[in-house]
Amino acid sequence: MSQRTSGPPALVRWLLRLLLPESEREFYLGDLEESGRRSWVGEVASVLGLRLVHGVRLARSGRAGRLSFGVGEFRTDVRFGLRRLLRTPAATFTVLTALSAGIGLSALMFSLIDGALLPSLPFPAGERIVRVQRVEGARLSAEAFEYWVERQNSFEGLAAWVERTANVVFEPKRSEPLESAALTVTALPLLSVVPQLGRLFTLEDARPGAAAVVLVGHETWRTRLNGDPTVLGRTLRLNGEPAEIIGVMPEGFGFPMNHQLWTPLHLDALRPDRNPASLSVFGVLREGVSIRVAAAELNDLDTQRPRTAAELFRVPVVVKGYTDIINPPGRSQQLAGIMLGVAFLVLLVACANAASVLLAQAAVRSREVAVRAALGASRARIATQFWIEVSLLAILGAAGGVLLAAVGVKLVRNAVPSWLTPFWFDIRIDVPVLGFVAAGAVVAAMLAGVMPAVHASRGNAHDLLKDATRGTSSRRLGPLMGRLVRIEMAVSFVLLVAAGLFVRSALNVRRIDLPFNPQGVHTSWVRLPDARYASPPDRAALIDRLVNALTAIPAASSATVASVMPGFGGALRPVAVESVHDPKDPDLPQARHIAVTPDYFATFGASVLTGRTFDSRDNLDGLPVAVVNRAFARKYFADGAIGRRVAFPTDARGSEWLTIVGVVPDLLAGGLDRELEEAVYHPVAQDPPASFQLAVRSGPAGHSTAESIREAAAGVDPDVALFMMNTMQAAIRSANTVYAWFSALFLLCGGLALFLAAIGLYGVMAFHVTQRTREIGVRMALGGGRGTIIRFVLRQGIAQIAAGLVAGILLAVPVAWLLRTGLLDVRPFDPLVFGSVLVVLLAAGWLGCLMPGLRATRVDPQVALAAE
Amino acid sequence: MGYPGEFELLTLLAIAQLGDNAYGMTVRDVLETRTSRTVTLGAIYKTLGRLESKGLVVVTVAPPTGERGGRRRKLYRLNADGLAAVRGSLSDLRRLTRGLEPRLGVK
Numbered sequence: 006m007s008q009r010t011s012g013p014p015a016l017v018r019w020l021l022r023l024l025l026p027e028s029e030r031e032f033y034l035g036d037l038e039e040s041g042r043r044s045w046v047g048e049v050a051s052v053l054g055l056r057l058v059h060g061v062r063l064a065r066s067g068r069a070g071r072l073s074f075g076v077g078e079f080r081t082d083v084r085f086g087l088r089r090l091l092r093t094p095a096a097t098f099t100v101l102t103a104l105s106a107g108i109g110l111s112a113l114m115f116s117l118i119d120g121a122l123l124p125s126l127p128f129p130a131g132e133r134i135v136r137v138q139r140v141e142g143a144r145l146s147a148e149a150f151e152y153w154v155e156r157q158n159s160f161e162g163l164a165a166w167v168e169r170t171a172n173v174v175f176e177p178k179r180s181e182p183l184e185s186a187a188l189t190v191t192a193l194p195l196l197s198v199v200p201q202l203g204r205l206f207t208l209e210d211a212r213p214g215a216a217a218v219v220l221v222g223h224e225t226w227r228t229r230l231n232g233d234p235t236v237l238g239r240t241l242r243l244n245g246e247p248a249e250i251i252g253v254m255p256e257g258f259g260f261p262m263n264h265q266l267w268t269p270l271h272l273d274a275l276r277p278d279r280n281p282a283s284l285s286v287f288g289v290l291r292e293g294v295s296i297r298v299a300a301a302e303l304n305d306l307d308t309q310r311p312r313t314a315a316e317l318f319r320v321p322v323v324v325k326g327y328t329d330i331i332n333p334p335g336r337s338q339q340l341a342g343i344m345l346g347v348a349f350l351v352l353l354v355a356c357a358n359a360a361s362v363l364l365a366q367a368a369v370r371s372r373e374v375a376v377r378a379a380l381g382a383s384r385a386r387i388a389t390q391f392w393i394e395v396s397l398l399a400i401l402g403a404a405g406g407v408l409l410a411a412v413g414v415k416l417v418r419n420a421v422p423s424w425l426t427p428f429w430f431d432i433r434i435d436v437p438v439l440g441f442v443a444a445g446a447v448v449a450a451m452l453a454g455v456m457p458a459v460h461a462s463r464g465n466a467h468d469l470l471k472d473a474t475r476g477t478s479s480r481r482l483g484p485l486m487g488r489l490v491r492i493e494m495a496v497s498f499v500l501l502v503a504a505g506l507f508v509r510s511a512l513n514v515r516r517i518d519l520p521f522n523p524q525g526v527h528t529s530w531v532r533l534p535d536a537r538y539a540s541p542p543d544r545a546a547l548i549d550r551l552v553n554a555l556t557a558i559p560a561a562s563s564a565t566v567a568s569v570m571p572g573f574g575g576a577l578r579p580v581a582v583e584s585v586h587d588p589k590d591p592d593l594p595q596a597r598h599i600a601v602t603p604d605y606f607a608t609f610g611a612s613v614l615t616g617r618t619f620d621s622r623d624n625l626d627g628l629p630v631a632v633v634n635r636a637f638a639r640k641y642f643a644d645g646a647i648g649r650r651v652a653f654p655t656d657a658r659g660s661e662w663l664t665i666v667g668v669v670p671d672l673l674a675g676g677l678d679r680e681l682e683e684a685v686y687h688p689v690a691q692d693p694p695a696s697f698q699l700a701v702r703s704g705p706a707g708h709s710t711a712e713s714i715r716e717a718a719a720g721v722d723p724d725v726a727l728f729m730m731n732t733m734q735a736a737i738r739s740a741n742t743v744y745a746w747f748s749a750l751f752l753l754c755g756g757l758a759l760f761l762a763a764i765g766l767y768g769v770m771a772f773h774v775t776q777r778t779r780e781i782g783v784r785m786a787l788g789g790g791r792g793t794i795i796r797f798v799l800r801q802g803i804a805q806i807a808a809g810l811v812a813g814i815l816l817a818v819p820v821a822w823l824l825r826t827g828l829l830d831v832r833p834f835d836p837l838v839f840g841s842v843l844v845v846l847l848a849a850g851w852l853g854c855l856m857p858g859l860r861a862t863r864v865d866p867q868v869a870l871a872a873e
Numbered sequence: 874m875g876y877p878g879e880f881e882l883l884t885l886l887a888i889a890q891l892g893d894n895a896y897g898m899t900v901r902d903v904l905e906t907r908t909s910r911t912v913t914l915g916a917i918y919k920t921l922g923r924l925e926s927k928g929l930v931v932v933t934v935a936p937p938t939g940e941r942g943g944r945r946r947k948l949y950r951l952n953a954d955g956l957a958a959v960r961g962s963l964s965d966l967r968r969l970t971r972g973l974e975p976r977l978g979v980k
Contacts, residue, residue, distance in 0.1 A: 029918055035937075035944030036897035036914055051915025 020049050079393075086394040096366055097398070100359040103761050104402025107355025108445045109409025110754060112434060114348035115441045116414055120432035126327055127257070127429055128196045130161070130289045134327040135296060137163065137286040137303065140579075143320040143655035144283040147272050152310045153286075159299035160288035164192035167284060170532035170696070171266050172724050174242040175229045182532060182726030183225065185243075185266035193267075195289055196260060202226075203237045203252030210251075211269040217248035222265035223256040243268070244534045245724060259428025261285065287327060300324040320655055328429060347500065347754050352445060354496050354758045358765035359402075361489040363395065403445070410434055487805050493765045494809025495816055497758045498846055502817040504755030505838035506824055509831045519737075520672055521571060521609040525703040526733035527714055528570055532696045532726045542625060544693035547722065552602050554717040555701050562704030563608045566689055568600040570698045571609055572737050574676030575599040575684055582641050583650040583662060596637060597674040597684035598653055600694055605686070606632075606669055608702050616647045616667030623688040630688065631663035637683040638668045651685055656692075663687055700733065763849040782868070795858045802854030810846060814839075877929065877958050883908065884920045885929065885959050888949050895949045896935070897921065921949060929955035 025033055090097045125131035139145050154163050171185035193205045210218050219241060230236050240247045290299055303322045374387055411434055418432055538544045548566050555564035569575045575597035581588040603619040623630050638646040650662040674684030701714055711730045718725050781794060821833040877885055887903040888895040901917050924930045935946040
């Protein structure tokens with residue numbers, strides 16, 4: 006048992022050194038080292054007991070006074086500190102509010118960034134899990150995947166999946182669409198995930214003709230299968246086919262995104278290169294292999310690989326961190342940066358505020374300090390007292406902050422719809438966040454506490470005692486406090502401008518000028534069962550029947566199906582214009598690529614500008630045609646678009662040329678933030694998608710309801726899954742919830758900063774006035790009128806406010822310029838935002854001066870003169 | 874002269890067993906090997922400190938040795954009071970156990 010070690014670890018040694026009374030330290034540590042005991046926790050705990058006993062013993066023997074940091078003394082300081090904090094409840098409350106709010110908001114922001122913006126997958130190799138894609142989501146074939154798997158060296162393994170919507174029957178007569186993924190057998194072992202019940206897929210399961218098996222997600226198992234532990238071996242009906250449940254995945258597992266059902270992927274079925282399905286590929290990088298090296302290797306392998314008939318040219322391969330697929334690294338890092346910046350600014354305002362309040366208190370207490378110093382307290386002793394008070398505030402503030410952050414996290418979690426969040430989103434206060442909060446509290450305590458402590462213990466007692474009687478301490482501290490007010494003002498200005506710009510962006514989303522009337526339009530996403538609609542003619546026929554059925558709804562005036570509806574942002578594809586671009590050029594410009602039915606433009610009230618829109622001629626046998634929007638025509642065809650041809654080389658149909666037959670107005674093809682609006686529409690009938698949106702517009706006769714749409718769709722094929730059914734207005738709003746959150750968060754930060762700045766300003770002004778009670782008394786006794794006194798007080802304040810605001814404007818200009826890319830239809834130097842922030846801050850500052858000013862005039866000259 | 878408590882008595886006996894070589898670590902080793910207890914150094918130090926303040930032991934400081942990282946040792950020895958306290962406690966114990974031998978299973 007008594008195995009020799011090299012003595013206690015550094016942390017234990019440090020702790021023991023801290024805890025052991027000096028008289029015992031050397032002997033104790035020597036014994037510990039000699040005996041080589043390894044149960045350090047027990048030792049530290051017993052020493053803690055020893056420390057207390059020793060303190061008591063010292064106190065009893067009357068020797069405590071000689072130790073600089075005795076236990077009894079520490080306790081006295083804490084008790085004294087608490088009593089002091091309670092004696093000035095307003096100041097304590099202010100400081101606590103400021104610290105809690107600042108720390109809480111920082112912790113919340115940090116939780117959001119940690120959980121949603123910059124996470125890695127919650128697996129052992131999380132950081133090394135990467136997505137392998139072709140540029141612009143071009144098709145990745147089973148041939149390419151298998152070629153890579155056999156030859157690559159950069160990855161511990163590569164695996165693939167295909168996403169599918171499965172219609173599952175849990176209860177008789179009711180099928181339910183569930184996000185499902187067909188995974189290669191290697192996928193789950195590569196992630197090192199272990200099923201909660203049952204087993205993973207085996208090679209046998211992936212053989213063609215093997216019995217169908219399925220893994221279900223924890224959530225589905227709990228809610229749809231009643232958490233039945235004997236569920237293994239039961240049969241589910243998946244898209245009409247029976248499949249045996251072989252396992253339940255652990256809670257929180259939703260790979261690749263938020264999926265709840267997994268089937269084995271039969272690569273053989275995909276291999277004959279006629280199947281247009283594209284594989285999604287991920288891999289785990291070998292330790293020490295960079296993303297760049299891995300991408301280079303795959304691209305090399307890809308050039309060696311013989312091309313298949315369907316591949317007209319090679320599309321480069323890109324490798325990205327897995328979670329970057331939803332948080333594009335540039336954008337999410339920018340967002341994370343902005344959020345951290347805002348949190349830091351609020352924390353800064355909070356600290357400046359806390360510091361100014363404490364500083365004001367320190368000034369008032371300079372006399373107490375002087376008396377204590379005169380009675381023999383050392384500088385260290387006095388500084389310790391201050392430090393303890395500030396630490397108490399910081400600890401309480403941090404506790405309040407954690408509480409606030411916990412509430413905030415709960416609110417955010419409730420606000421986010423679960424189908425929108427990938428499984429790895431994990432927004433909660435966790436250990437790193439707590440560490441961040443603790444660090445924040447320490448920094449805040451240092452900033453807020455060290456300055457007053459240093460100030461209070463710096464002067465010599467004689468000067469301080471003389472000082473206090475004359476009220477000149479304000480002259481010593483005044484400039485520092487003035488600086489704090491100016492910093493607070495400047496930071497608040499910058500923050501409020503940033504908040505204002507984002508709030509305006511958010512408001513612009515809500516009342517964006519839609520080029521169509523969204524009233525009375527219902528939309529829904531539709532996913533076809535893959536197996537039954539594998540061929541384009543089948544899909545085209547189904548869509549045709551679906552549109553007819555929807556148009557036949559009594560209340561409907563028109564109905565349409567499209568790969569994406571206006572305002573949702575169409576798919577971006579490299580586009581080639583005939584005789585302008587070479588379709589094999591890897592650096593083609595991009596355009597939105599949207600499949601629509603003929604009624605699309607009529608449903609959204611867009612009448613054709615030149616040429617024609619689509620009609621029944623434009624089917625699989627007809628000439629491949631396209632309609633472009635005004636933005637596209639303006640960019641590429643100054644001299645008329647009709648008759649010209651375009652191609653989408655990375656598309657499944659390859660470089661088939663589409664002849665332009667018409668030009669239509671812009672219909673928000675680029676989504677609500679109007680990014681890259683150039684769009685090419687092509688007929689659904691010529692390239693029918695397996696997943697699309699439908700829209701039904703109600704006529705004057707009445708409202709088409711969600712139920713009537715469901716009935717119509719079920720009448721066409723009950724296995725067709727409708728999901729995310731919504732009104733157009735609500736759908737547009739929910740597509741932009743991100744803006745709404747961010748505006749709310751920024752509004753909160755801005756309001757908080759304003760509030761804190763106002764209290765800080767008020768506190769400092771009030772302190773100024775209080776310190777001048779005597780002077781004001783004299784002035785009033787000499788006949789100074791109310792107005793004169795108020796003007797006097799205001800003049801003092803306005804000078805500081807103005808200086809702070811000027812600095813704020815100078816700082817806000819570059820900050821606003823940096824934020825411009827994140828704004829929606831707001832100029833960075835929006836006069837409304839700058840103007841209103843200026844007015845609000847001026848008003849807050851002015852009020853902060855006026856209230857103490859009014860109080861000053863109520864001072865009875867006699868009381869004032871007797872005040873000291 | 875105060876009466877030693879039970880653990881104090883055991884510690885005093887351990888010190889007596891060790892002769893000139895009684896310090897924190899050896900006291901603990903004796904206690905752990907001859908009784909069936911697990912003891913932390915902290916507890917030993919607490920007790921040794923108490924014995925010292927009760928005036929039952931004499932403390933001397935021995936020069937540093939290399940195996941303790943150059944630290945000194947605090948050596949404990951029973952003084953006359955300590956010896957008397959042990960003797961007193963043991964004879965109290967003996968008197969109190971008289972007649973209980975069969976039930977306690979001692980001879």
